[in-house]
Amino acid sequence: TELTRSGRIHDRLDLPLDYAVLGQQKSGTSTLWMHLKSHPDIAWVGKSKETLWFNGDYARTTLCDNDLEYYQRTIMYVRTVHNRAHVLVGDWSATHLSCLCCPLVFKMMNPKIKLLVVLREPVERALSRFMEQKVLDFGACHKEVLNETFASYVTKELQQLQRCRKMAARYRIASQLEHELERTTGTELPPSSPPSSQMLLQQSPKYGWGATMDLGHWMAAQCVAKSNIIGWSVYDVFLENYLAHFPHEQVQVLYTDDLAAHPLGVIRRVEAFLRVPPGNYTDEKLAVIYNSRGCYSWQCARNKTDVQWIGSGAFSSSSNNSGDRSSSSDSTSSGGTLQPLKSNRGTVSDEALPEPDQPQSQSQHIPQDGPNTQAVARLRNFYRPHMQRLFSWADQGLIAPPPASWRSRYESLEGGATD
Numbered sequence: 001t002e003l004t005r006s007g008r009i010h011d012r013l014d015l016p017l018d019y020a021v022l023g024q025q026k027s028g029t030s031t032l033w034m035h036l037k038s039h040p041d042i043a044w045v046g047k048s049k050e051t052l053w054f055n056g057d058y059a060r061t062t063l064c065d066n067d068l069e070y071y072q073r074t075i076m077y078v079r080t081v082h083n084r085a086h087v088l089v090g091d092w093s094a095t096h097l098s099c100l101c102c103p104l105v106f107k108m109m110n111p112k113i114k115l116l117v118v119l120r121e122p123v124e125r126a127l128s129r130f131m132e133q134k135v136l137d138f139g140a141c142h143k144e145v146l147n148e149t150f151a152s153y154v155t156k157e158l159q160q161l162q163r164c165r166k167m168a169a170r171y172r173i174a175s176q177l178e179h180e181l182e183r184t185t186g187t188e189l190p191p192s193s194p195p196s197s198q199m200l201l202q203q204s205p206k207y208g209w210g211a212t213m214d215l216g217h218w219m220a221a222q223c224v225a226k227s228n229i230i231g232w233s234v235y236d237v238f239l240e241n242y243l244a245h246f247p248h249e250q251v252q253v254l255y256t257d258d259l260a261a262h263p264l265g266v267i268r269r270v271e272a273f274l275r276v277p278p279g280n281y282t283d284e285k286l287a288v289i290y291n292s293r294g295c296y297s298w299q300c301a302r303n304k305t306d307v308q309w310i311g312s313g314a315f316s317s318s319s320n321n322s323g324d325r326s327s328s329s330d331s332t333s334s335g336g337t338l339q340p341l342k343s344n345r346g347t348v349s350d351e352a353l354p355e356p357d358q359p360q361s362q363s364q365h366i367p368q369d370g371p372n373t374q375a376v377a378r379l380r381n382f383y384r385p386h387m388q389r390l391f392s393w394a395d396q397g398l399i400a401p402p403p404a405s406w407r408s409r410y411e412s413l414e415g416g417a418t419d
Ligand SMILES: Nc1ncnc2c1ncn2[C@@H]1O[C@H](COP(=O)(O)OS(=O)(=O)O)[C@@H](OP(=O)(O)O)[C@H]1O
Pocket: 024, 025, 026, 027, 028, 029, 030, 031, 094, 128, 132, 256, 257, 259, 260, 261, 263, 289, 290, 291, 292, 293, 294, 298, 307, 308, 309, 310, 325
């Protein structure tokens, strides 16, 4: 029996999940996990980093009704191994941010759950996933990108997204009502004036799956949820879904740029958010990056100075893509040997990945040519209105302020809305 931080006395091991790191995929969650798993009060469900329990990487249906008894037993097992009821147990599946039904899953599991999201510059994230899927022959999107250049893939995928969203727009509630009125009254209504983009920008997040989301918004959200490489960088849609279900105080947004520049600062923010005391991290450990390009495994370690950063900024300025990232600390794993949480969907796991600590060939290269520069410019235009919604939520105090460089890149109104 012990006194928990919330002041309740209990000796229960059958408590629900305390926190979830939702993703986004390719945003540095492996590095954050490797750092934080040394903290004595922080634990995670499953043997390795991700359970992929409610959503796999791509093109599979979500599994929001996946078996809970096994999941809860695994959490209980983690608490038993740690031998302390108050250890915080979290799920680190970077696929859950894009899982449309997952906010409800987590809310039903634990309405007080704490949610963490790591966001990376959207074009960089898309490039990173594209490059990874090119070389991982078991990757969920490998076949999709195998014979594509980045530029040809962007062209194809943006067309597909546009087509998908056009279809979805027919199903927005407003148009449904108008259609119904026209049908029943036999009169043609003047076209209603759509809300201005300024009005849309100032709106708080409101569309939540299973609650306030109408069919049209659901279909539009599926368009990006089904597009793992390009669509999963449309952060506002996924974040809105979570913010519609949870008070913003329960959602902590972090940024890869900050993790790169000030890893200890980001870790302290996570500790404060989870309400655990500060852990000990060494500068040496904090200078290690995991799961970077050519070193694809959640536990594959490289020193920061050896990482070839993918920077979309490289396409518009000089070809120096080492970035302006600086360093800073972590310690050893305290994970022990947890029982594996078996995934029933055959998604990527460390078992399927190359041996950790064995960087693979670094031969992938992104030519800084015209087509790639154009593809990056088109992607920025595509993401711009979505990024502006993030800025607006940051201005409303709902999420942490994004990096200044994102504002200068995406704040201007050039390019306009895409849907
Ligand atoms: N600290 C820090 N700063 C900047 N960037 C970082 C950092 N840590 C990881 N990374 C980059 O994030 C990419 C891996 O992300 P994830 O670990 O979330 O990938 S995964 O979703 O688990 O597959 C991977 O990107 P690419 O190198 O472009 O593949 C990592 O290099």
